Amino acid sequence: MKELNRKIEHLSDSVIRRMTRISMECGAINLSQGFPDFDPPKFIMDNLARVASEGPHQYSPTWGAYNYRAAVAKKVGTFMGIELDPDKNVIGTIGSTEAMMATMMAISNPGDKIVIFSPYFENYAAQSLFNSIEPIFVPLNPPAFTFDADRLEEAFKDPKTKAMLLCNPSNPSGRVFTKEELQTIADLAIKYDVIVITDEVYEHIIFEPHKHTYIASLPGMWERTICCSSLSKTYSITGWRLGYIVACEELMNRCKKIHDFLTVCAPSPLQEAIVAGLEAPMSYYKELQDHYTHMRDIFVGGLKDLGWKFTEPEGSYFMMVDISEFQKGMTDVEFCEKLAYKVGVAAVPGSSFFREDVNHLARFHFAKKDETLYEALERLSKIKDLM
Ligand SMILES: Cc1ncc(COP(=O)(O)O)c(C=O)c1O
Numbered sequence: 001m002k003e004l005n006r007k008i009e010h011l012s013d014s015v016i017r018r019m020t021r022i023s024m025e026c027g028a029i030n031l032s033q034g035f036p037d038f039d040p041p042k043f044i045m046d047n048l049a050r051v052a053s054e055g056p057h058q059y060s061p062t063w064g065a066y067n068y069r070a071a072v073a074k075k076v077g078t079f080m081g082i083e084l085d086p087d088k089n090v091i092g093t094i095g096s097t098e099a100m101m102a103t104m105m106a107i108s109n110p111g112d113k114i115v116i117f118s119p120y121f122e123n124y125a126a127q128s129l130f131n132s133i134e135p136i137f138v139p140l141n142p143p144a145f146t147f148d149a150d151r152l153e154e155a156f157k158d159p160k161t162k163a164m165l166l167c168n169p170s171n172p173s174g175r176v177f178t179k180e181e182l183q184t185i186a187d188l189a190i191k192y193d194v195i196v197i198t199d200e201v202y203e204h205i206i207f208e209p210h211k212h213t214y215i216a217s218l219p220g221m222w223e224r225t226i227c228c229s230s231l232s233k234t235y236s237i238t239g240w241r242l243g244y245i246v247a248c249e250e251l252m253n254r255c256k257k258i259h260d261f262l263t264v265c266a267p268s269p270l271q272e273a274i275v276a277g278l279e280a281p282m283s284y285y286k287e288l289q290d291h292y293t294h295m296r297d298i299f300v301g302g303l304k305d306l307g308w309k310f311t312e313p314e315g316s317y318f319m320m321v322d323i324s325e326f327q328k329g330m331t332d333v334e335f336c337e338k339l340a341y342k343v344g345v346a347a348v349p350g351s352s353f354f355r356e357d358v359n360h361l362a363r364f365h366f367a368k369k370d371e372t373l374y375e376a377l378e379r380l381s382k383i384k385d386l387m
Contacts, residue, residue, distance in 0.1 A: 031365050091252065099229070113155075156192040182215045318363055
């Protein structure tokens with residue numbers, strides 16, 4: 001056989017999804033891959049039932065059904081404070097995953113570079129590789145996960161730097177960047193003519209007193225930001241695979257060319273069904289935030305009571321926990337496998353998110369029912385006896 005794609009020769013499978021497989025194998029509580037164990041809101045499921053009998057069941061227009069794009073434009077525009085045209089500024093995608101892939105393909109040429117904070121969501125390195133874009137990793141230093149502005153400027157200065165990929169709120173660190181931090185990034189993007197691609201899938205999972213700022217809304221940024229986001233987390237529908245790209249017309253026209261041939265369209269019955277969610281009143285997002293604050297309080301409070309060390313999450317449903325006290329010479333990967341098999345709780349080894357040599361952290365998520373979180377804490381309380 002002739003040589004197959006050599007770019008992916010050394011690409012390993014996703015560690016996050018591997019931990020889910022291990023978790024299923026040994027019956028552990030899965031706090032590794034981030035998805036809820038509770039249902040989407042009933043009004044959304046009722047709308048899905050209606051769509052099942054009424055349709056649509058065939059392809060939607062490539063850019064997304066008009067209803068869907070109009071609802072995204074209204075909802076996202078309200079939160080961003082920018083008036084969005086459903087025809088010019090929105091396309092519906094198969095999750096944020098496709099949105100990011102289509103965006104990277106749309107803007108890059110082989111050899112371009114992209115600035116990514118480390119730790120980072122593992123898809124980013126793979127997607128850069130597929131597009132022959134070289135990542136420049138800039139550390140977010142634990143435990144506070146803040147960045148050094150001079151180091152960031154060095155990365156922007158590279159003439160090959162085409163874009164920065166910004167995950168805010170951040171997976172896995174749980175950071176929500178302040179307006180001042182975002183202004184620093186925006187100033188550099190403008191100074192060095194760099195595009196910012198955002199991954200804002202946790203935009204509505206923010207813990208007081210932190211606030212989410214859309215970098216696209218800062219002066220001079222709308223023209224150079226491609227916003228990728230998802231409905232997976234906001235409406236608890238990770239399996240529906242719905243997301244979107246929002247951008248100015250010029251950048252969007254590029255993304256459209258890729259999306260058209262990459263996927264044809266996102267699932268049309270699900271686009272129709274989620275319009276009910278996108279049209280939900282503002283109180284929906286407040287209740288979502290309250291619900292996640294409640295889950296965060298249970299899990300963070302429980303770990304505090306157990307005396308574990310960790311960085312308090314400011315947003316998203318992830319947190320980085322310091323496991324050094326329990327490692328006894330194990331790598332973080334060995335620790336997480338043992339934790340799943342012996343203690344019955346699955347987490348993700350921190351090293352899979354870092355480009356730097358960091359081996360003393362594990363990522364846990366807390367998008368779970370109260371009883372699941374209490375059971376996980378009960379199991380974790382026995383760690384010293386079981387490992
Ligand atoms: C930071 C981040 N981006 C993107 C995704 C994937 O989103 P989607 O389900 O919309 O593809 C995830 C899922 O966990 C995520 O954590």
